[in-house]
Amino acid sequence: MRLLTRGVVAPLLTPLLPLPLSRRLLDVTGYVLPVPRGTRRTATVLGGVPAERVATPGSDGPHQVLYLHGGGYKTGSPRSHRSLTAQLSRACGAPVHVPDYRLAPEHPFPAAVDDAVAAWRALRAAGHRAQHIAVLGDSAGGGLAMALALRLRAAGEELPGSIGLISPWLDLDLSSPWVLANSGRDAMLDADTLTPAAEDYRAGADASELAPLAADLSGFPPLHVVAGADEVLVGDADALVERARAAGVPVSYTRAAGMWHAYPVFAGLLAEADAAVAGLGAAVRRDCAADRVRVAVVGAGFGGIGLGAVLSGSDVADVTILDKADGVGGVWRANTYPGAACDVPSHLYSFSFAPGREWTRRFAPQPDILRYLERVAAEHRLAPRLGTEVTEAHWDDARATWRLDLSDGGSLEADVLVPACGQLSRPARPRIPGLDTFAGPVFHSAEWDHDVDLRGKRVAVVGTGASAIQFVPAIVDDVASMTVFQRSAPWLIPKPDRPYGRVARTLQRVLPAGRLPARGFWTLFFETGALGFTRFPLLTPPFRWAHHAMLRRQVPDAGLRARLQPDYPVGCKRVGISSDWFPALARPHVDVVTDAIAAVTPTGVRTADGTEHAADVIILGTGFATSDFLAPMKIFGPGGVELSERWRDGARAHLGISVPGFPNLFLLYGPNTNVGSGSIVHMLESQIAYVRQAIAAVAGGAGPLSVRPDVESRFDTEMQDRLGDSVWTGCQSWYRTASGRIVNNWPGLMREYRRRTAHFDPADYERP
Numbered sequence: 001m002r003l004l005t006r007g008v009v010a011p012l013l014t015p016l017l018p019l020p021l022s023r024r025l026l027d028v029t030g031y032v033l034p035v036p037r038g039t040r041r042t043a044t045v046l047g048g049v050p051a052e053r054v055a056t057p058g059s060d061g062p063h064q065v066l067y068l069h070g071g072g073y074k075t076g077s078p079r080s081h082r083s084l085t086a087q088l089s090r091a092c093g094a095p096v097h098v099p100d101y102r103l104a105p106e107h108p109f110p111a112a113v114d115d116a117v118a119a120w121r122a123l124r125a126a127g128h129r130a131q132h133i134a135v136l137g138d139s140a141g142g143g144l145a146m147a148l149a150l151r152l153r154a155a156g157e158e159l160p161g162s163i164g165l166i167s168p169w170l171d172l173d174l175s176s177p178w179v180l181a182n183s184g185r186d187a188m189l190d191a192d193t194l195t196p197a198a199e200d201y202r203a204g205a206d207a208s209e210l211a212p213l214a215a216d217l218s219g220f221p222p223l224h225v226v227a228g229a230d231e232v233l234v235g236d237a238d239a240l241v242e243r244a245r246a247a248g249v250p251v252s253y254t255r256a257a258g259m260w261h262a263y264p265v266f267a268g269l270l271a272e273a274d275a276a277v278a279g280l281g282a283a284v285r286r287d288c289a290a291d292r293v294r295v296a297v298v299g300a301g302f303g304g305i306g307l308g309a310v311l312s313g314s315d316v317a318d319v320t321i322l323d324k325a326d327g328v329g330g331v332w333r334a335n336t337y338p339g340a341a342c343d344v345p346s347h348l349y350s351f352s353f354a355p356g357r358e359w360t361r362r363f364a365p366q367p368d369i370l371r372y373l374e375r376v377a378a379e380h381r382l383a384p385r386l387g388t389e390v391t392e393a394h395w396d397d398a399r400a401t402w403r404l405d406l407s408d409g410g411s412l413e414a415d416v417l418v419p420a421c422g423q424l425s426r427p428a429r430p431r432i433p434g435l436d437t438f439a440g441p442v443f444h445s446a447e448w449d450h451d452v453d454l455r456g457k458r459v460a461v462v463g464t465g466a467s468a469i470q471f472v473p474a475i476v477d478d479v480a481s482m483t484v485f486q487r488s489a490p491w492l493i494p495k496p497d498r499p500y501g502r503v504a505r506t507l508q509r510v511l512p513a514g515r516l517p518a519r520g521f522w523t524l525f526f527e528t529g530a531l532g533f534t535r536f537p538l539l540t541p542p543f544r545w546a547h548h549a550m551l552r553r554q555v556p557d558a559g560l561r562a563r564l565q566p567d568y569p570v571g572c573k574r575v576g577i578s579s580d581w582f583p584a585l586a587r588p589h590v591d592v593v594t595d596a597i598a599a600v601t602p603t604g605v606r607t608a609d610g611t612e613h614a615a616d617v618i619i620l621g622t623g624f625a626t627s628d629f630l631a632p633m634k635i636f637g638p639g640g641v642e643l644s645e646r647w648r649d650g651a652r653a654h655l656g657i658s659v660p661g662f663p664n665l666f667l668l669y670g671p672n673t674n675v676g677s678g679s680i681v682h683m684l685e686s687q688i689a690y691v692r693q694a695i696a697a698v699a700g701g702a703g704p705l706s707v708r709p710d711v712e713s714r715f716d717t718e719m720q721d722r723l724g725d726s727v728w729t730g731c732q733s734w735y736r737t738a739s740g741r742i743v744n745n746w747p748g749l750m751r752e753y754r755r756r757t758a759h760f761d762p763a764d765y766e767r768p
């Protein structure tokens with residue numbers, strides 16, 4: 001590596017090369033050096049200075065890094081340092097902001113310092129506390145970091161939480177004896193390169209910011225210095241460390257034997273460089289550690305468990321999950337009806353960060369999904385407070401916290417409130433006259449009464465939605481007779497289900513990545529459906545053809561076929577997936593009744609035409625109360641404003657997550673996040689990633705945060721415009737309120753939602 005540096009990199013810095021070429025070639029080195037997987041680089045502007053934001057997976061912590069690149073004040077850029085900044089992002093667990101500051105000789109001192117200060121102030125203006133920002137730099141960038149700190153102190157502004165310097169160039173006079181002594185040993189730099197750079201940068205100026213070694217460093221934040229013992233600038237590092245220690249500054253110093261100038265740029269290739277970067281990362285995490293935020297999550301279904309899992313072990317959040325049920329799982333604990341299963345293949349209906357190994361079939365049955373959620377909760381040591389309903393939540397202006405009132409009479413204080421109550425967790429019981437006079441058992445599919453023995457009974461099933469489609473075929477062989485009351489026939493496509501044999505199940509355990517192709521295939525399948533339902537109706541005929549083909553094949557009776565023909569556009573209600581619904585209804589002891597129900601009598605169900613349909617048991621497959629989000633819980637924001645009052649005309653929230661005027665409130669599976677074709681778990685995972693960043697921002701001092709009304713309003717207008725063109729306007733369904741507003745569904749692809757929720761932008765938020 002030393003030879004490579006001397007032979008390839010060092011010549012790029014020599015003043016013998018034309019400057020534009022030198023800059024260009026140096027940029028290229030940034031593309032050659034290794035970058036961690038998943039690194040994202042975003043072009044930004046910080047205080048008018050073009051910059052890059054470098055983030056690696058897991059780097060969305062509350063603290064930030066401002067990185068000032070080296071290059072002798074004349075060369076270098078975010079591009080030349082793309083490898084080092086990405087390695088530092090991973091080590092620090094933070095995004096790294098790299099300003100493309102102005103270079104000499106075109107822009108001599110103080111242009112670069114001005115740009116560094118502008119970038120710093122922009123980060124502060126974005127809501128980041130000074131304590132939570134680390135300023136790092138290498139070589140000339142190290143000098144700039146010190147100049148920035150001196151400028152801030154002179155202006156009476158807060159200093160960064162941590163300063164990290166790699167081979168800092170602090171003495172423009174090059175007076176250290178090491179400059180000459182190490183000129184032959186340093187693989188990267190020599191005095192001949194430094195001298196003209198110093199002249200170009202200083203351009204005759206004389207200011208204390210140009211001589212940080214002479215400055216009083218008392219009151220400086222912790223300082224972490226890394227230098228190679230063989231480098232020409234090691235004397236600068238030695239002198240700085242000595243002065244800082246004398247001034248009482250906490251200092252760590254890595255003086256690496258045998259290493260040359262700025263050797264950490266080779267992180268990923270050189271063990272000493274890896275160690276230096278890891279050391280700086282650990283120091284930044286320690287120095288910039290944020291306050292811990294108390295997060296209350298209401299609901300222990302996929303949403304609550306997923307967020308809890310992602311935040312478990314977090315540096316910034318203490319999470320309390322509450323659920324009124326007596327176990328985790330949400331709908332997958334409640335819905336135990338025979339045949340309950342997901343209608344999205346499990347490889348897609350599970351978290352990408354927690355591969356499932358419970359699946360006994362492609363479309364996992366309810367017990368598998370419940371076991372999966374219980375395992376994820378146990379593995380992340382989540383211990384929800386069960387049997388505890390949150391009845392009300394009140395924002396306390398003075399304390400800037402939420403107070404939750406609990407069903408057991410207690411209360412809980414939290415900084416952030418995350419309702420993860422689901423859209424389908426409250427069974428809807430129809431208001432049928434006489435229902436409570438029925439002499440036999442009546443129960444809802446989501447509250448299945450397993451004590452009722454259905455064998456030999458006459459069973460009335462009310463409703464033909466997604467649950468009935470599953471439980472009717474599962475019980476039809478047990479019952480003496482069945483009457484299915486259908487208001488509108490569902491569209492159906494065949495269910496390509498199959499059991500997983502021993503080999504497939506072993507593979508789930510030993511090769512979790514083996515699920516990825518299936519995940520990709522099913523994502524494509526459902527996204528195509530979503531495109532058809534929202535933008536390109538021409539994609540929907542295959543759904544109709546599949547329904548008709550199955551109907552023709554499975555139902556010989558023309559009269560029944562006619563009754564099983566939907567009278568609304570395909571996709572307007574959730575398309576059912578079942579290969580055994582039609583055969584179940586075609587059984588001789590099953591009757592499908594399409595006349596409206598007039599009343600329930602003690603002995604059966606009477607339809608509008610006056611016919612009495614005798615029954616021993618009534619099962620309500622009547623779905624869920626979906627438009628009163630969060631009910632019956634009441635949420636009172638600042639000034640006592642109640643959320644359901646605010647939502648009188650229909651629930652709405654920015655990205656389905658944030659509501660203006662309700663600080664530090666982030667919803668999971670909120671308004672307009674349901675998909676007509678796709679996996680809710682996929683959507684929840686996007687929300688979880690966003691909320692995690694929001695919590696980090698609150699912990700980092702940006703909060704309390706509530707979304708700006710104009711941002712939410714723009715989003716809502718867009719949603720309703722796009723939903724107006726969707727298939728969901730073509731019928732009444734659980735996606736719409738009584739007034740016709742579509743409050744449940746997302747009008748695009750899961751992919752678009754993931755993209756739009758990938759980055760939490762503090763600029764979309766304001767303090768109350």
Ligand SMILES: Cc1cc2nc3c(=O)[nH]c(=O)nc-3n(C[C@H](O)[C@H](O)[C@H](O)COP(=O)(O)OP(=O)(O)OC[C@H]3O[C@@H](n4cnc5c(N)ncnc54)[C@H](O)[C@@H]3O)c2cc1C
Nearest residue numbers: 299301302303323324330331342343389390421422425680
């Ligand atoms: C039978 C059924 C099948 C489904 N199949 C699919 C499918 O195949 N694919 C798909 O994408 N989606 C499916 N869904 C949708 C399903 O709702 C979501 O996929 C997902 O499970 C939602 O998870 P959640 O955590 O958001 O909500 P839920 O699972 O509904 O959990 C919410 C939890 O919040 C608790 N809670 C609510 N209010 C309070 C309160 N005030 N205090 C304390 N606790 C409270 C509830 O007790 C519940 O446990 C199905 C839904 C049902 C009902």
